[in-house]
Structure formats: C-alpha cells, structure tokens
Amino acid sequence: MLTHCMAVISGAWAVNVIWSLRAGPRRFNELRIDIPPISAKVLSTRLSELAQRGVLTRNVRATMPPSVEYALTDLGAELVPALDAIVQVGHRLKALGEG
Amino acid sequence: MLTHCMAVISGAWAVNVIWSLRAGPRRFNELRIDIPPISAKVLSTRLSELAQRGVLTRNVRATMPPSVEYALTDLGAELVPALDAIVQVGHRLKALGEG
DNA sequence: CGGGATCCAACGCGATACTG
DNA sequence: CAGTATCGCGTTGGATCCCG
Numbered sequence: 001m002l003t004h005c006m007a008v009i010s011g012a013w014a015v016n017v018i019w020s021l022r023a024g025p026r027r028f029n030e031l032r033i034d035i036p037p038i039s040a041k042v043l044s045t046r047l048s049e050l051a052q053r054g055v056l057t058r059n060v061r062a063t064m065p066p067s068v069e070y071a072l073t074d075l076g077a078e079l080v081p082a083l084d085a086i087v088q089v090g091h092r093l094k095a096l097g098e099g
Numbered sequence: 100m101l102t103h104c105m106a107v108i109s110g111a112w113a114v115n116v117i118w119s120l121r122a123g124p125r126r127f128n129e130l131r132i133d134i135p136p137i138s139a140k141v142l143s144t145r146l147s148e149l150a151q152r153g154v155l156t157r158n159v160r161a162t163m164p165p166s167v168e169y170a171l172t173d174l175g176a177e178l179v180p181a182l183d184a185i186v187q188v189g190h191r192l193k194a195l196g197e198g
Numbered sequence: 199c200g201g202g203a204t205c206c207a208a209c210g211c212g213a214t215a216c217t218g
Numbered sequence: 219c220a221g222t223a224t225c226g227c228g229t230t231g232g233a234t235c236c237c238g
Contacts, residue, residue: 002115002118004189004193005188005190006185006186008189008192011210015101015102016101016102019101027219027220028219029219029220041213042212043221044220044221045211054192055192063219068219068220068221075192075195078184079184079188082182082185082188083101083105085177085184086105086178087104087105089104089107089174089175089177090103090104093107093153093174096153096174110230111231112231127199127201128199128200139200140203140232141230141231143200144230162199164200165200165238166199167201
C-alpha cells in the first residue's frame with residue numbers, strides 16, 4: 001500500500017525531474033542540462049513513466065525544430081512541498097552528522 | 100544537493116521501516132512482521148543506515164533473550180508527514196488512473 | 199532474539215550509436 | 219531537437235546458513 005503509493009516517485013532521477021519542473025514547464029534538453037548526470041535514455045524513460053502516472057504532462061508543439069514541453073500536473077505539483085520537507089530534514093540531518 | 104538530501108530515505112523498504120515506527124518503538128522481529136517481504140539481511144542493513152543517518156535510534160536492552168528497540172528520532176519523525184503527503188498524492192493518482 | 203557472512207541473480211542504469 | 223535500440227556492467231536485494 002505505502003510502497004505502491006510511493007512508487008509514483010520511483011526510478012533514478014525521478015525526484016530531480018519533478019524538482020526541475022516545479023518553477024514551470026521545461027523542454028527535454030533543458031531538463032538534461034538541469035540534471036547533468038542523467039542520460040537521454042533514462043530521462044526519456046522517466047518522463048514516460050511520470051506522464052503515465054499523471055505526475056506530469058507531455059505537450060508536443062508542431063514547430064521546426066520540434067519542441068516538447070513537460071509540466072507538472074496539479075497533483076504532481078503537490079509532491080513538491082513534500083519533497084521539499086524531506087530535503088529540509090535531510091539537510092538538518094547532514095548538519096547534525098557533520099557538527 | 101536534492102539528490103544527496105533525498106538519500107536519507109534511500110534503499111529498499113526504508114520508507115516502510117520509517118512508516119512502521121511512526122506509532123512508536125518497534126523491535127527487530129516486529130518490523131519483520133510489519134514488512135513481510137523484507138529479508139533479515141536487508142532489514143538489518145537498512146536499520147544500520149537509518150541509524151547512522153540520524154533517522155532512528157537503536158536501543159539494546161540487556162535482557163534474556165536479547166531485545167533491541169528501534170525508534171524514530173525527532174528529525175526522523177518529521178519525515179512521516181512528508182511521506183504521508185506523497186502517499187496521499189499517489190493514492191489520488193491511482194484513483195485517477197483507474198477511474 | 200537479533201543479527202553477520204556468503205553467494206547469487208536480476209533489475210536498472212550508463213554509454214554508445216542511430217533515427218525522424 | 220527529441221528521442222529509440224542495443225549492449226554490458228555494477229549495485230543491491232534475496233536466500234541460505236550460521237553465530238553470540
């Protein structure tokens with residue numbers, strides 16, 4: 001149950017993708033630049049999964065060259081404060097461990 | 100940065116362990132029962148990691164037979180509402196996907 | 199009861215090359 | 219620009235056995 005629900009953010013770099021989209025829509029190569037270590041294959045896979053789960057939307061523009069915009073859905077955006085809370089705790093734990 | 104902070108909940112069954120401890124301290128075998136698919140090795144590994152990160156504490160009681168209690172730290176407890184928020188979103192996304 | 203040691207298999211990521 | 223296909227490898231989790 002918990003595991004199944006937490007699966008919405010599963011997969012490498014999934015949270016980074018969500019994080020990069022928190023300020024607004026981004027294109028494929030913009031996301032690649034935001035998350036340097038990610039490979040095109042994994043980014044593509046992750047975007048497909050997250051779109052299928054309803055976390056984000058994929059918007060293809062019939063331009064030349066092609067342009068594809070990704071954006072968080074309303075529910076996807078609700079994940080941001082939750083992730084932020086975890087990051088804050090992680091940050092304080094790290095400070096504790098070092099101090 | 101984000102990735103490094105999110106690492107506090109990394110590893111298989113980590114969130115389940117935190118979740119099982121949200122209502123209070125639990126012993127090793129109680130956690131095994133709470134999370135049936137987990138193996139002793141992985142539970143042991145995860146508990147060590149989470150203790151080292153400051154998410155939970157390990158309390159050995161000099162009883163016979165031995166008893167070891169695990170409990171969330173204050174910071175570890177702060178992860179619970181965040182995880183709960185993600186679970187809620189996951190639940191609603193699942194409902195959307197099925198409906 | 200609460201683990202550590204060992205071995206193994208599988209999933210998933212990364213790199214590279216190619217395409218519409 | 220925005221992907222897909224293929225391949226190889228490394229990490230990690232699972233199963234089993236054993237111990238204080």
